[in-house]
Amino acid sequence: AARVVVLVSGGGSNLAALLAAHDDPAYGARVVGVVSDRADAGGLTGARDAGVATAVVAPADFPDRAAWDAALAKTVASFGPRWVVSAGFMRILGAPFLLRFDERVLNTHPALLPAFPGAHGVRDALAYGVRVTGCTVHLVDAGTDTGPVIAQQAVEVLDDDDEATLHERIKTVERALLVDVVGRVARHGLTIEGRRVRLGG
Ligand code: GAR
Numbered sequence: 537a538a539r540v541v542v543l544v545s546g547g548g549s550n551l552a553a554l555l556a557a558h559d560d561p562a563y564g565a566r567v568v569g570v571v572s573d574r575a576d577a578g579g580l581t582g583a584r585d586a587g588v589a590t591a592v593v594a595p596a597d598f599p600d601r602a603a604w605d606a607a608l609a610k611t612v613a614s615f616g617p618r619w620v621v622s623a624g625f626m627r628i629l630g631a632p633f634l635l636r637f638d639e640r641v642l643n644t645h646p647a648l649l650p651a652f653p654g655a656h657g658v659r660d661a662l663a664y665g666v667r668v669t670g671c672t673v674h675l676v677d678a679g680t681d682t683g684p685v686i687a688q689q690a691v692e693v694l695d696d697d698d699e700a701t702l703h704e705r706i707k708t709v710e711r712a713l714l715v716d717v718v719g720r721v722a723r724h725g726l727t728i729e730g731r732r733v734r735l736g737g
Contacts, residue, residue, distance in 0.1 A: 548624065
């Protein structure tokens with residue numbers, strides 16, 4: 537199976553979905569490490585419970601962003617991943633990291649990119665008043681949520697939604713999409729032509 541490292545900052549429900557899928561050899565991907573920027577990320581507990589190795593690379597332990605980014609890259613590289621999946625990782629990956637894992641880093645985002653990038657995709661979509669939002673799995677590039685789209689799924693906004701209810705419905709769809717995409721990418725690879733991504737080597 538293709539080795540995958542997952543980056544998490546929070547509760548890690550997307551990570552949990554990947555961990556639920558990876559025991560099946562037919563899935564094609566295996567989470568071999570989970571790395572967080574926060575020692576208190578719930579996702580780390582989930583990983584440990586699943587017997588997956590974890591590491592914390594906290595910005596406060598480094599003199600500047602570049603040093604943190606380089607340390608993150610080194611830690612992730614130590615797991616020898618084929619793919620890196622950012623699943624609720626709330627920091628921008630810098631040049632040293634992306635150079636090392638170029639076109640092998642996937643991110644999941646709770647909006648239909650290029651609409652509503654950034655840390656508050658659900659809140660911003662609600663505030664804008666869109667009737668349809670959703671989630672996106674994309675390749676990470678140097679921008680904020682600007683990399684080529686791999687897959688998207690729509691979720692309707694309901695009249696009485698608030699950020700929490702809408703995010704919960706998005707996350708249900710998002711987990712299934714992420715598990716599907718990571719498995720397909722692991723099994724078949726990706727072909728990138730300009731901004732267009734096709735699954736398959
Ligand atoms: C997910 O909805 C993910 O798309 C979002 O954080 C949530 C993490 O949930 N990420 C971003 O907003 C990144 N800009 P989880 O910790 O339960 O997987």
